Amino acid sequence: MGKHITMRDIATKLGVSSVTVSKALNDKEGVGEELKQKIKETAKEMGYRINTFAKAMKEGQAYNIGVIIPERFATETQSFYLKFYQHLAKTLDSYQYSGILHILNTDDEDQLVLPRIYNEQKVDGMLILGQISNEYINLLNEIDFPIVYLDFYNEKAKADTVITDNFYGMYEMTNYLIQCGHSEIGFIGNIYATSSIQDRFLGYYKSLLEHKLVLNQDYVVNDRDERGNLIELQLPEKLPTAFVCNCDKVAYHLINKFHSLGIKVPEDCSVVGFDNDIYAEITNPKLTTVAVDIEEMSKTAVDLMISKLKNKDRQWEQVSVKGKMIHRQSVKKLVE
Amino acid sequence: MGKHITMRDIATKLGVSSVTVSKALNDKEGVGEELKQKIKETAKEMGYRINTFAKAMKEGQAYNIGVIIPERFATETQSFYLKFYQHLAKTLDSYQYSGILHILNTDDEDQLVLPRIYNEQKVDGMLILGQISNEYINLLNEIDFPIVYLDFYNEKAKADTVITDNFYGMYEMTNYLIQCGHSEIGFIGNIYATSSIQDRFLGYYKSLLEHKLVLNQDYVVNDRDERGNLIELQLPEKLPTAFVCNCDKVAYHLINKFHSLGIKVPEDCSVVGFDNDIYAEITNPKLTTVAVDIEEMSKTAVDLMISKLKNKDRQWEQVSVKGKMIHRQSVKKLVE
DNA sequence: CTGAAAGCGCTTACAG
């Protein structure tokens, strides 16, 4: 490795001061154009790399943003949030920031342990990806640190929030099923588990209400326990003509269950999902679903974070990003 | 936010010097036990968080490791490397390091642009996850920076390397098929695309050789172009009784193709994969495959990185981590 | 056991 090249090394070589080098490399005023170019060239030749830590210390900014994902969302085959992280990292990069991923393990969440990247001041702010406990949200409120919540909403969270428009997404999806002639429509999801599921359920319910359809409680099927772990689906004896699933993964499980019971999709029962993740493409038939706009949500979240960093006093806001319906083959048209 | 608490603040409050505070907080010698405890308590009360950048600058260490994933491995439904990243981040955390993910986009790879986290000295070393171009490897050799290559091997890469034991994994898998009575066994994969695929192919070939079975070139089917993009599979007219696929994803595509052609798995043709990723569980029937030990590989890679940081002169080495066979339902036994 | 001094590499006023 050898010693690192510093601004002083460049300055010495060129017979100028390190202040001038700093100005030139940062395109600040107060350096002659000719000298500036010469300094930049020399820096390149010498393989100069800026020491972010010196800069960070001086400016009190880390140019890093933490991305916190609760452990239970990052395990197993669940790839959705990791894809989110990827887009976040990319967007952050365009602002000259880096993303540091921190998987928040369940113990730390329960015991209200803050991420090490926070305790070590490695990050200027944190993006919270996925629902965390109310107690943890309270903790985050207390520390008075730039936070943006992503993909879930909690009324206690006093910070910027970016969510998918779950309500209207599911509302539109249910409207579509009704247009297709369905009137017996079930919902799969634990409506107490997350506010996302709740909102999707309410969008579904609104559509039923508007069309004067009755909400049959037998058709509302739980899919997970309080911790978010999926459970075996308890289907009603008499099936509706369509099931609205709170997410593609559950739709996938439902369709597999149907297959094993000899029930055909969509002939015997239509199924729609939400998220447009990998599960939507691996079912047979492929799922009609609502696409979460991960890219747009990531951009929005990063924008909010950056603007929060620039202006700490800005009032926090909540942004809903529209999803869009993706039509595939899992819905049967009962009318033309 | 307000101003951050510093060691000096604690020192002033307690009427000691900041040197003593530093020693106490870092459990170094030279502070009375009683005073040390008092300092630690006070630090906690005051909500002290260490300023990593000051420490980093002083020590010349960032306590961050970059994880570089070429863009093409991180897109779409491909979740394998992101899972890897997750384990790496976790392992790094146990060493008090943080992982910074950098998706290396294809343009930067072609134009030999180094990651920003390197240029800004944000990281002490980089883990390269997935095959990159020879030119880029040369570039990495030149910069003389701690590098560990993960999940691929290239003879030009003069640095620590951690790979799955592709050769023996596929060798054992093919042996198993032969034990099951198969003698016409095909291979799916572009054997020029990556050294992983090459090694898996050679393991398969070794097994054939040992059992005096002929390698029928018609049974070796290409699955991707040079950039790693999957292409339509060109199956031979006469099928073998089993196909060994270089990865689960391709096995998944093969099985789908079989389904659409009315060919039943494993009745008409057995299929095995490699990786044990999500694709192994979403095929019907589920795949018999070789599990890559992501956790063990991540640990090994991080250990190598840490030891490299401690001793720059240590000779680099190559470590193969054993995978293990996962038996599911995609293989038909032709003999008992 | 405790602390004054120096320095890590940069940037920000300020002076010339």
Added chain:
DNA sequence: CTGAAAGCGCTTACAG
């Protein structure tokens, strides 16, 4: 347009 001085918050010798 250019640069000397100070300081960001820590740690490392070194002195008492």
